[in-house]
Amino acid sequence: MKNTTPEEQIKRSRMESMNKNGEVISDGKKKPILSYAEVAKKRENSKHRDSKEDSQEMRKSIKEMNPKERYDYFSKDRGKIFRFDVKPWMPTFEIDLLIEKKLRPLTQVWSKTKITDIESKKTWRQASKIMIIATKVLKSYDTRKVDYDGTSVEDVIKVSAALRRTERFDQRIQRMLEQTKSPQKNIKNHAQAYLRKVEKKFKGKVKTIEQVRFFTKSKISTLKKRVAYLNEKKRRDRIRMRFRTKPSLKSLVDTTPLDIEIDKSEIEKYLIDLFSKKDCEVPEPESLLNKWVEYSKNTTSIDEDSKPNFNEEIFNECLKWSRSWKAPGTNKLYMKIFKVLNSCKIFLMEWIKAVYERRCNLTEEDTRGRAFGIFKKGNIDDPKNYRFINVTNSHYKIFMKYLNSVIVDQIEHKIPKEQIANKKGRSCLDGIVINRLIQKKTVHGQHIAQTWLDMQKAYDSLDHKKLLIVLENLGIHRDFIEIIKKAMRCWKFTVINGKETYMNNEKKKKKPTVIHVNRGIYQGDSLSPTLFVCSLIPLSWMLNQQPRINLEDPNTEANVVTTMNDDVVEDEGLYNHLLFMDDIKLFSINAKCLNEMTKICEKYGLEIGLKINPLKSSYSINQGEQAEEPLINFEELSTVYKYLGIYENHKTADEKANLQELYKVVDEKLKLILESPITVGNMIDAINTCLMPKILYVFSHERSELIKRKIYLDMDLRIRKALNTYGVKFQNLSNARIYLPRSRFGLGLKSTETEIDKIQLKNFIHIKYSEVFRKMNETFKMMENDIIIIASKYNINMSFEEGLPCINGTIGSEKEAKKKISELVDNFAYKRWAEHYTRKKEFPKFVINNKLICPWLRTLNIEPRKFKTITMTQDDMHPMLNPIFDKESKCVLETNSVKCNHYDNIRHVGSYCEHSVSWRRRRHDNVLHTITNVLLRKLKQKMVDLNNYKKCYKIDDNTELRIDQLNYTSESLVHNKPDIIYETKDKIIIGELAISHYRNLEESAKLKIQRYTVNGTLQLNAPVENLEYSTNFTAVLAKQKGKPVSFYPLICGPFGELDGPRLDHWVAFLDEFNISEKETIKPVIERITRKAAIETEYILFQYIKLKEKKLKENNDEQNDMEL
DSSP states (O other): OOOHHHHHHHHHHHHHHHHHHBBBTTTBBBBOOOOOHHHHHHHHHHHHHHHHHHHHHHHHOGGGHHHHHHHHHTOOOOOOOOOOOOOSSSSHHHHHHHHHHHHHHHHHTTTOOOHHHHHHHHHHHHHHHHHHHHHHHTTOOOOOOBBSSSSHHHHHHHHHHHHHHHHHHHHHHHHHHHHHHOSSSHHHHHHHHHHHHHHHHTTTOSHHHHHHHHHHHHHHHHHHHHHHHHHHHHHHHHHHHHHHHHHHHGGGGGOHHHHHHHBBBHHHHHHHHHHHHOOOOOGGGOOOHHHHHHHHHHHHOOGGGGGGOOOOOHHHHHHHSSSSSSSOOOOOOOHHHHHHHHHHHHHHHHHHHHTTSSSOOHHHHHHHHEEEEOSSSTTOOOOEEEEEEEEOOOOHHHHHHHHHHHHHHHGGGGGGGTEEEETTTTOHHHHHHHHHHHHTOTTTEEEOOOEEEEEEGGTTTOOOHHHHHHHHHTOOOOHHHHHHHHHHHOOOOEEEBOOOOOOSSSSOOOOOOEEOOHHHHHHHHTTHHHHHHHHHHHHHHHTTTTEEEEEOOSBBOOEEEEOOOTOOOTTTEEESSEEEHHHHHHEEHHHHHHHHHHHHHHHHHHTTTTTOOGGOOOOOOOOTOOOOTTTTEEEESSSSSEEEEEOOOOOSSSSHHHHHHHHHHHHHHHHHHOOOOOHHHHHHHIIIIIHHHHHHHTTTTTTOOHHHHHHHHHHHHHHHHHHTTTTSOOOOOOOOHOOOOOOOOOOOOOOOOHHHHHHHHHHHHHHOOOOOTOTTTTTTTHHHHHHHHOOOOOOOOEEEEETTEETTBBBOHHHHHHHHHHHHHHHHHHHHHHHHHHHHHHHHHHHHHHHHHHHHHTTTOOHHHHHHHHHHHHHHHHHSSSSSSOTTTOOOOTTTTTTSSSSOHHHIIIIIOOGHHHHHHHHHHHHOOOHHHHHHHTTOOOOOOOGGGGEEEEEEETTEESSOOOOOOOOOOOOOOSSEEEOOSSSSSEEEEEEOOOHHHHHHHHHHHHIIOOSSSSSSSOOOTTOOEEEOOHHHHHHHTTEEEEEEEEOOOOTTTOOOHHHHHHHHHHTTTTTTTTHIIIIIIIHHHHHHHHHHHHHHHHHHHHHHHHHHHHHHHHHHHHH
16 A cells, blocks of 8 residues: 555545545445545535525525514614604514513612612613614614714715715725736736726717726716705705794704814823812802801701602603704713603613612713813813813703702792793893982982903803802702712713824724713703802802892882891892892992902802803992902903893983994894705794794883884884895885785794784783792882883773783783783784785785685795796786786797786696696695695505506405596596595495686586586586586485595695685595594695695796796897897
8 A cells, every 4th residue: 555644644634534434325336435626615515505505594684684683783783873763663662671671670779779880871772782782773674874863865875875886886996907007917817808898888879998988087077966965965955854843043053073183192181181170269268158148047947858769750851851963972872762652661660769768879971071172262272261061971961950949949949039941930121120220220310330240251260169068058958969969979071073183103092081070060050050059059148238229219328138047037129139040130329339249249159169250240339439459350341242142221211323233244144044954934933933022022122112113113124135145035025914824825924013012912921920029019000001001002901900900801810911922912913914915905805705725834845936927916916917016917938839828827837728738737646645645654564656556455355545546437428537436345435626716616616526425427627506416426426335425625736725615624624534534634634735736836936937037038039020
């Protein structure tokens, strides 16, 4: 035998061992011995077959998986969490049961009598992981791709992916072309083979690889344009969605936190210094705080049994009003999961209960936040000019909301009357009124001395130790103090949006620095504003030891009252200062006393870590008086100071300064609103709810009719001019239509005149009901007379019985009185504008006399350009449609060179012209398509596109929905093809759509009824009086099917106009599909009528475009002839 190498011997021994126990073939013989190569190949095939079977098992689509399988699948997924909305088909109950089983042992941890910090952290980590997976499982049932604002991003994702693929393909071709010039043969051959493969793939389209590259470059260019367009569309959609969710001017600005172009290390260095603990500058023996503590010990007692039990209702309210998809904290959990799954909500509630009952402590992982820097103003490269807001964990937010609610109830009576902020029943109006009353007082014929103080970085400077001393002496339960103390120790955050700092190798990012909040309040925490208000309670007590002005005395000369610490005085009307968070205003009888009060503020501020900013503080004293330290460090008021958002001088609000500022703000805000991509309805809502309150806030206190008239005339003119400039309305559109309510074909814009009068009436009602002013009836006597005059302007009989307002003989609560005032003023304004609108025009007369409505006007969900065309056309003012100044304008449409030549008003072009049938058919089909999708959605069927919706839909064995289907009865009737037939087990519903001119709504409905329920054998083009009854579609259908048949004419005007009977038909028809009246009136009929209006506007757009072309051709011909 030939000598073999050791390797060959090993191979032979392996093959022998493999074949010793070989399988026996059916005839008793063993299988033949295989070579080593054959055995290796067999093993490889076996592995490949096993892996293929495994892959087939794993290839099961997510749609086919049940909740448990989806949970297992997503437990290995580390991807991002995406927004979802709860859908009817989601197995939420099954998922909740699954998560409840997994969370059960973790939830039981919170029922222990004592839970360590380590155990709490571990429990939350495990629970967070489970809840994140649960969020992904829920999202897997909602396949829409949306961002966190709820805006669809599906198209952007698809096109962006296509662009990336095309760019990679182009880069590879470029690389292969370069490799064809390579000296290495194998590389060159590989590149040439790839390029031949590409040419073969494009065979028939292009011939050479250069053409392939040209085609690819063109595609990349097209895709880039498409991506840019879709990103812009996404931005516009996001703004619309944000405004609908939270109507405010901030929603119109893209507030996505951008990266700050400052090194993170520099930002962190600044924040570490800002929040580092600093010693207070006032020695303990001289402490003003200690004096208050001594006073407090004698007047405040803490009842250990006063701690309220955990209240589930308060917890539910806190959770209910929390935003579902607000940015999450470090554990990445969104609030939505606690709202959707009861098991997660119970877990959260049990944890809150454990912390509330002091069985568990807050930990660093609970409180740690992520800070986003938001630029304010000034130098963009200076960290001082940024406000850093912390994003904390969802469970911590809810707990702090709950704790804040409980603490506010405990200390509400301790918050001084001078503090306007963070107190129930108080508003800036109270502060403004008190401020004006004091300013109008005099001392020996001279005005009151005043100081305006601004604290420097007040929220970031408050000393924690001193704050806890204040809280301990306010009567807050010790358990709550301990919770706050523990939370303060754990206040930490990292900066998110700074410029990344890299390590020495320039590859690895530097680990973010954790910043400890050793002073100041934790911005982004619900409890923080309450803590700050509490810190200033001792200051009010100290200032109230100084002389105060009695506002209950109606005389102009100030009645000054001086009290000491132990004096018991009814001090409801006594004031010498006002607070709104950190904005402090002091009032005094002279400069000396004012200086003493300012010293108190400065000294107490230094004690608790606050410093007065001399650059933003000011004072006003009488001539001949001398300012001393610290007043002398401030600027003496020479012009105006902005307090509570209103410019004021030493006597009152400064009309000129406020008006100039208001004009500037109104112009800026109008530009922001009208240049934004929101709809017309949203624009009007933004003006009414965001801009108008600013105007009213500044001038709601103004009593002079002359000044008021100037304000409201100027403001209304500016707003209307802006609407013209930005193309929202036609310049000659009647003002009445702008101010009429939307239920009466108006825009629903609020008139400044009406709103100023209304807010003054409502504000005075508040003053009369408020406890702050309850003993000042004599003080407000003159104002009361002015208010009665304003009320009479709107035919409101207002009197005051026992101090309370009596409106048209009725005395109610403050809320009822304000509501009544709003209704009466609005009704008066509506009648006045309606009278003005119907004075000369036919359309408004017909609308009001026949009580027409236009449902889509409720939200005005339409673009400004389209809305402008619609309103111009309805009011018979469109310059291209038989306008008032050209009554001989003729229709330019033609068929086979035969001109129409009728007058081209909207009634002709939109309803009767024989040459615009194709446009009207398109309108009918699009509206019918909208109705079809409404019904399919209600029947829990998939919605369909416009190209393939006219068919029969099998809902179940006994239910069918037929859209525009012929010969349903097999009878030879002229009218046998209704638009909608809905057949169930025991009834048949028929709906026939028609879009007719608003004057012909009743006639169209009558025609449809005659065609399908009276006589279907005649060709009816108009309703016939006393039509003879004969064979008709509904009678034949009822006989054949043996079921009752109901017929509904679905009629609306070209712009969605409906009268009462037509609206009843729509409601009755949709009720057959179990759509409630609320759903019907608001979204469904609104959606259908809006579609009709948009399609009519499209007809007008096409007609005007054609007419302009014809006119241009005619002008060119005339010019040629003249030449």
